Amino acid sequence: MYRENAWKKYDEKEEKLVYDFAEGYKDFISVSKTERIAVKEAIKRLNAKGFKNAEEVKSVKPGDKVYFLNRNKNVCAFVVGKEKITSGLRILGAHIDSPRMDLKEHPIYEKNEFALGDTHYYGGIKKYQWVTIPLALHGVVCKKDGSTIEVNIGEDEKDPVVGISDLLIHLSADQLTKTAAKVIEGENLDVTLGNKPLKGEEKGAVKANVLKLLKEKYGFDEEDLVSAEIEVVPAGKARDYGLDRSMVAGYGHDDRSCAYTSLMALLEVNEPEFTSCCILVDKEEIGSVGATGAQSRFFENVIAKLLELAGEKDPLWGARLTMENSKMLSSDVSAGYDPLFPSVSDPNNAAYFAYGLVFNKYTGSRGKSGSNDANPEYYAWVRRVMDDAKVSWQNAELGKVDQGGGGTIAYILGNYNMNVIDAGIPVHNMHAPMEIVSKADLYEAYRGYIAFLTSK
Ligand code: MN
Ligand code: MN
Numbered sequence: 001m002y003r004e005n006a007w008k009k010y011d012e013k014e015e016k017l018v019y020d021f022a023e024g025y026k027d028f029i030s031v032s033k034t035e036r037i038a039v040k041e042a043i044k045r046l047n048a049k050g051f052k053n054a055e056e057v058k059s060v061k062p063g064d065k066v067y068f069l070n071r072n073k074n075v076c077a078f079v080v081g082k083e084k085i086t087s088g089l090r091i092l093g094a095h096i097d098s099p100r101m102d103l104k105e106h107p108i109y110e111k112n113e114f115a116l117g118d119t120h121y122y123g124g125i126k127k128y129q130w131v132t133i134p135l136a137l138h139g140v141v142c143k144k145d146g147s148t149i150e151v152n153i154g155e156d157e158k159d160p161v162v163g164i165s166d167l168l169i170h171l172s173a174d175q176l177t178k179t180a181a182k183v184i185e186g187e188n189l190d191v192t193l194g195n196k197p198l199k200g201e202e203k204g205a206v207k208a209n210v211l212k213l214l215k216e217k218y219g220f221d222e223e224d225l226v227s228a229e230i231e232v233v234p235a236g237k238a239r240d241y242g243l244d245r246s247m248v249a250g251y252g253h254d255d256r257s258c259a260y261t262s263l264m265a266l267l268e269v270n271e272p273e274f275t276s277c278c279i280l281v282d283k284e285e286i287g288s289v290g291a292t293g294a295q296s297r298f299f300e301n302v303i304a305k306l307l308e309l310a311g312e313k314d315p316l317w318g319a320r321l322t323m324e325n326s327k328m329l330s331s332d333v334s335a336g337y338d339p340l341f342p343s344v345s346d347p348n349n350a351a352y353f354a355y356g357l358v359f360n361k362y363t364g365s366r367g368k369s370g371s372n373d374a375n376p377e378y379y380a381w382v383r384r385v386m387d388d389a390k391v392s393w394q395n396a397e398l399g400k401v402d403q404g405g406g407g408t409i410a411y412i413l414g415n416y417n418m419n420v421i422d423a424g425i426p427v428h429n430m431h432a433p434m435e436i437v438s439k440a441d442l443y444e445a446y447r448g449y450i451a452f453l454t455s456k
Helices: 012-031 035-048 205-218 222-227 253-267 298-309 315-324 376-388 410-414 439-453
Strands: 065-070 074-079 089-095 100-111 114-122 135-142 148-153 191-194 228-234 239-241 247-250 275-281 327-330 357-360 393-395 419-424 435-438
Touching: 012 035, 012 247, 012 253, 012 439, 035 065, 035 074, 035 135, 035 253, 035 275, 065 298, 074 253, 074 298, 089 253, 089 439, 100 191, 100 205, 100 222, 114 205, 114 228, 135 222, 191 205, 222 228, 247 439, 253 275, 253 419, 253 435, 253 439, 298 315, 327 376, 327 410, 327 439, 357 376, 357 439, 376 419, 376 439, 410 419, 419 439, 435 439
Parallel strands: 089 275, 089 327, 327 419, 357 393
Antiparallel strands: 065 074, 074 275, 100 114, 100 228, 114 191, 135 148, 135 228, 239 247, 247 435, 357 419
């Protein structure tokens, strides 16, 4: 159902399904504040649906459900199809990292009797959006003895929160003459951690007190923070947005909204024709680099491992054939048309809230640079799948030509010579601490992803 408002097609029963689905999603993103937690939450749901860790499996046959875990930050799950695996997969790929601030390796310092945490921002952020809001700390501290300590401060209502200060309006005459990019500078995104000196300590007593508290609660020393991954993220749960509760406000819709809907779609698949796959990757916001990003060899390796488990004689060559024969939806969010900022979009090629799953034939910037630009033959096939399943869908570009742009993981998988197109959910306030999505779009994406995975 091309370019129609999805709310108009729902009867009372369907509308309830839409709202119920959003409740599950809110639970997921309220907890999944980092890629590690998102992976943990995904595995919890996979296990509950009978998926097995591939490390514990000796062979696979059609109908089997397995997943491969990569360094606790990247997971790839399969439902083995009736057709040979080498005849191609149906892949849903989404990223589970979101823009934020990371604590530096040597983060804690004291200034004017405040203990502060130095950060380095991750991904593209408008820095001024991240001050004067409650922030939480999530992550891991890895100690030399091989143990890993999990840190989670600021989500429980009884927990303290941290935050970044901004100048009071009364003294902002100079600050307000700066451009928005400079109003808050990256090096000033420092988190306030404390203001109470440790008794009996002369110099650096406030910092000493914070370190003492961390030692007591978590058992690590300042030096252990060198090998830590602590992310500073908006504190609090996702909420209904709008008086009609038609939307969800939350942190990390980009791209956990598509990760969740992709994962939930995979969980609904049983004995598909073609092997279904959902891969959740890390590091998209910084270029899909590294061992857990979409450019990692992890994905082709797990396909080879899956083929090995299926008894394939030449799993390496088989993995290449499999990739070439695969079809993929790169499940990533789109810029939702915002009535307050109409000038940046081409209204005929923009993504509208509640109009369903958004297909981007291409993303990129400055003349499609860096985009995947899907083949029209494949796009036509996808349109048929969506229309046959009566999924609401729309097409969009990321804003007007020459207005900016962005990328996704689509081109990376395209490099394996597979058919890929971007398909996701429209978002308002993308990369802000509070992003917005429509419940109807979440539901239509979920339905569209199921239709795709079970397509012939
Ligand atoms: Mn994204
Ligand atoms: Mn993004």
